[in-house]
Amino acid sequence: MGVSNNITAVLNFIAFLASIPIIAAGIWLAQNPDNECIRSFRWPVVILGALVLLVSLAGFAGAYWRKQGLLALYLFSMALLILLLLILLVLAFVVTRPDGSYxxxxxxxxxxxxxxxxxxxxxxxxxxxxxxxxxxxxxxxxxxxxxxxxxxxxxxxxxxxxxxxxxxxxxxxxxxxxxxxxxxxxxxxxxxxxxxxxxxxxxxxxxxxxxxxxxxxxxxGNLRKEWRKANIILIVAVVVLIWVYLIACSAYRNAQTEELFNRYKQGWV
Incomplete structure (x- = not known):
């Protein structure tokens, strides 16, 4: 593998690791009695975490076997998932800000x-x-x-x-x-x-x-308390994913440059 593909593979492994706490936070939320009784609140975090895991594995495979099409799909999918996680975070913060307890x-x-x-x-x-x-x-x-x-x-x-x-x-x-x-x-x-x-x-x-x-x-009150705890984990995971994504984009561009340069050299041999 080229240097850029090596970097992308390592970054996707980090993204894979970042998906684990997202899934764990989602499972923790789903198992609480209040979330068990509200089906629409149970699984969104688990589903997003599982999708991040699958996409990061696809990105790793694309980097390892130098499949530029798969890497491009990975970058598009990861951008969409990061956007969805950010929307979920903002929504969770807004709706859990008011506190009716006394x-x-x-x-x-x-x-x-x-x-x-x-x-x-x-x-x-x-x-x-x-x-x-x-x-x-x-x-x-x-x-x-x-x-x-x-x-x-x-x-x-x-x-x-x-x-x-x-x-x-x-x-x-x-x-x-x-x-x-x-x-x-x-x-x-x-x-x-x-x-x-x-x-x-x-x-x-x-x-x-x-x-x-x-x-x-x-x-x-239970929902507010639990989601605010889960938000801390999600914030850390999203920051890691954004950092990984930005570096992966740079590595992807470098990989394309390397490929064009190699083709150019082969044309002169």
Whole structure:
């Protein structure tokens, strides 16, 4: 192989390595209970990571066997994938910027307000058709059952740092004044309650607060928290891919120059 093709092959191996954390971040997101229940949010990162892996392997093969057509296809495809990753990053940053969570006095966990989150994200999660499926999925999961297994006394539970999803879906809002029995069973207060969620709460394990606005807000809070963590990995991966792509473009041009020069020399032999 020529020097330029050697460089391109090494760069594509680096791009291959960069695709691994993208896929890992996507799998981590997909396995979380909230993303498991929102199918449109589950796989985009995994799919993009897998495509980056396949394209980088194609670029490596093109550089190793000096297939300029395959290298050109690699450069076009990688540019498109980098653009899609950048769009995903920008969208994720914009829609996860608003934070509807707030501190609760005397509690280690936070609670969330539905109107504090991005309208775009809120509309795609909390519409009546979407929420019916999400609610059923959450009820079938062990996201709330784990609380009863992990916390026994009120002090343990109130000082815990449970997830926004558990805070919103597995217990009534603190403002309702319910009395603690265990993390997923509470005694109703005798005084009137202003928050509509207070009347929605039910000790039935299949209902709890899954129909509450607090639960919808908790789901959005989980999504925000997880996607902002994943964004850090995606930013690093995209920076590496852009760096690799720019050098690969230069190496591709040099390889074409080398090929033209070799043909020119052969013409004079």
């Amino acid at each position: 501190d609760v006095p005397g509690r280690g966990y936070r609670e969330s307000r539905l109107d504090g989150f991005s309208p775009w994200l809120r509309d795609r999660v909390t519409s009546s058709g979407s929420w019916a499926k999400i609610r059923s999925c959450l009820a079938d999961s062990d996201v709330c059952i784990r609380l009863a297994q992990n916390y026994i006394t009120p002090e343990q539970f109130f000082n815990s740092h449970i997830s926004p999803l558990q805070s919103g879906c597995c217990k009534p809002p603190t403002a309702c004044g319910y009395s603690y029995v265990n993390p997923i069973m509470w005694t109703s207060p005798t005084n009137p309650m202003a928050d509509p969620d207070c009347y929605v709460w039910n000790n039935d394990q299949n209902q709890l607060c899954y129909n509450c606005n607090a639960c919808k807000a908790g789901l959005l």
